[in-house]
Amino acid sequence: MANTMARFALSAYKWAGFALFPLLTPYLAVRSAKGKEDAARRRERFGHPGRERPTGPLVWFHAASVGETTAVIPLIREVRKRDIHVVLTTGTVTSAKVASERLDDSVIHQFVPLDIKPAVGRFLDYWKPDLAVIAESEIWPVTLMELGERHIPQILVNGRLSDRSFARWRRYSGLAGEIFRNFALVIAQSEADASKYSELGALPVTVSGNLKVDNDTLPYEADVLARYKSQLGARKTWAAISTFDKEEAAAGRVHQRLKAANGLLTIIVPRHPERADEIEKELNEQGLKVARRTRKDPITPDTDILLGDTIGEMGLYLRLTEIAFVGRSLYAEGGQNPMEPAAIGCAVLSGGNVQNFRDSYQRLAANGSAKIVRDEDILAKGVHYLMNNDPVRRKMIDAGFDTVQGMRGALTATMKSLEPYISPLAMKARLDAK
Template structure:
């Protein structure tokens, strides 16, 4: 694919992108808020020296919080511009930062929109978290003399194959980066194979996320309300997983005092998941009802925002959502950091290195499918010594991998002087 074809593809897809936003807004109205920003039209902002950080959704936004703090030490007086692609990511940014940062939608990868973005905000440099490579955006950054770093970068084998299918686009995007700081050596090797110039390994900054005391206290309060129940939390579930979990839970015949807590990743699915549990005959309650847990309740739906860490803190065992079907898993590091044994399913490509390392450390185990995962969870509920040993191993694993955020911030500082390079077109 040539650059003109890429441009043409975006021009043809742009109207469909708006239709897709409109369709998604039926469940999440935030998709249509400030629609002009998707095309580079932004409200007036005060003049300031800015650092731009792009965090596509919730997990990256939480990781951005610790990076913001680390960069603030090295670049005092700079204002942070935080961009997102999803309403949940933007809402998390509001929750974490309030008015401490400026926030905007990242524009579509159309030349006029990306050029407007840089002309409007004029960041001193940019940091893109994980794997968001937009060729035109990066070209516009280079043209505007804005070094952009791909930080906390990960690249699964699947993604590497996809990028390799479009070598010209990939070379174009990678050539306009100021540098790549990879999570692991495997990630760095995959970037190198695609032609990236000398990626470095700084580690995964998600290990440096501190669990807020408020979340630990809230989890303790949850636990007190649950009494002596044994608690399995299935966190950040995706569409299709909840039905599998509920069916597997019923088939495995859990102990009478076991409570299954399902926390859907997307709030627009809370009602749907509650209906799934009720339709299967489970006595079901919802967190939002804020009621005492009834003795007969077997399933609790975690239909609240911003409380995932509290749910994990209240758990005896955590099953990782997004790993039971082919979604690549959600972040198991948070549960490990709370000292909880973790069960992951077969799909973990978003956290492949962390999953493998947690399993090797004895803090997590892998199941072949949802049925096996729920069976493993119940086995752990029935085996307190093994459960506690896994929890201790999970905590030790999480603590032993801290320190990446300082390495990353230092690397960014060092790379700034060397990052200005000719535009690759």
């Protein structure tokens, strides 16, 4: 009975896509006007190709946004070393920009088709992937079912499930089983994630660790870093990164509390840079002077905030400080990846809402490299304490680096699990080249 209801629900979802099809063009037009879609490439969202398909084996990688894209880039490079073609789809303009900056032209980027049968079918008919590799937690029912009907193996890499997502899927266990059984393999980040996927019906499930830990190459422009450091002089700094609504204002208030005693500069890097105008206005209303990276504003002695309103420059911002508060954790929920600041050399602070990165925070906290702050007041005290206690700050930084080093190996483990699927394609690519 449960399976029958699940199949009925999936069928209803598929038909709902057909019904909503006429509304999707104006919907994407509105998103384009807000800068959330690339207007020139909107047809890709309906499955129309924007590039020519190369001959030979091809793997389709999908990564939803910036974090997932960054995580799978080393994996894509490993596949390309074997002369297997890759088409990478992403769902956001910012992730497309990251892909174009960090991957060469041999990797074809397309915007992911909408999860409706005409769009997904058109995409698959044209690209004819031999394998689909999906990053982290992107579960689109029509896409998974279309891949299954065409007998295209689909593998989830760096898989994770938040407690909220897991609880939601578990309430509809029959539906979850119908969907997750489409995966030929799930490669999870942790044992806890693996257990969740197994309970929902995925089989087989392996554990690799977190691909983001292996990816510490965050690029930066050396001349820009040198210029900012020169402008900073001896001023102390701290950064609030991957911030969400209300966290930028909180960082501004922390700055107000500490600037007299510390003469500091605060670096704010919002998770969504398109919010930069409203963030600047909010900070100006606090009486703070803001320099914006997109305007190439210099850091002057009276600059309070450097607003990092760019994509792909986290390596620059984190190298300007040794203290990083990681957002989406104080007033929003879920948390963001703390491994990047730990790997680069920052003592990590975070709010308590880090459910999506619990394993990473537990490891960092156990080694003394991350501290959880329960509110804005404790955050301000934590920043002040670390700024003025060099041995404590250095101990946290060293512990973070050691923790990251101990967690490496996810890329090797993932490639080992993918080997049975990649090796035949590599052999075919070599034969085709002769």
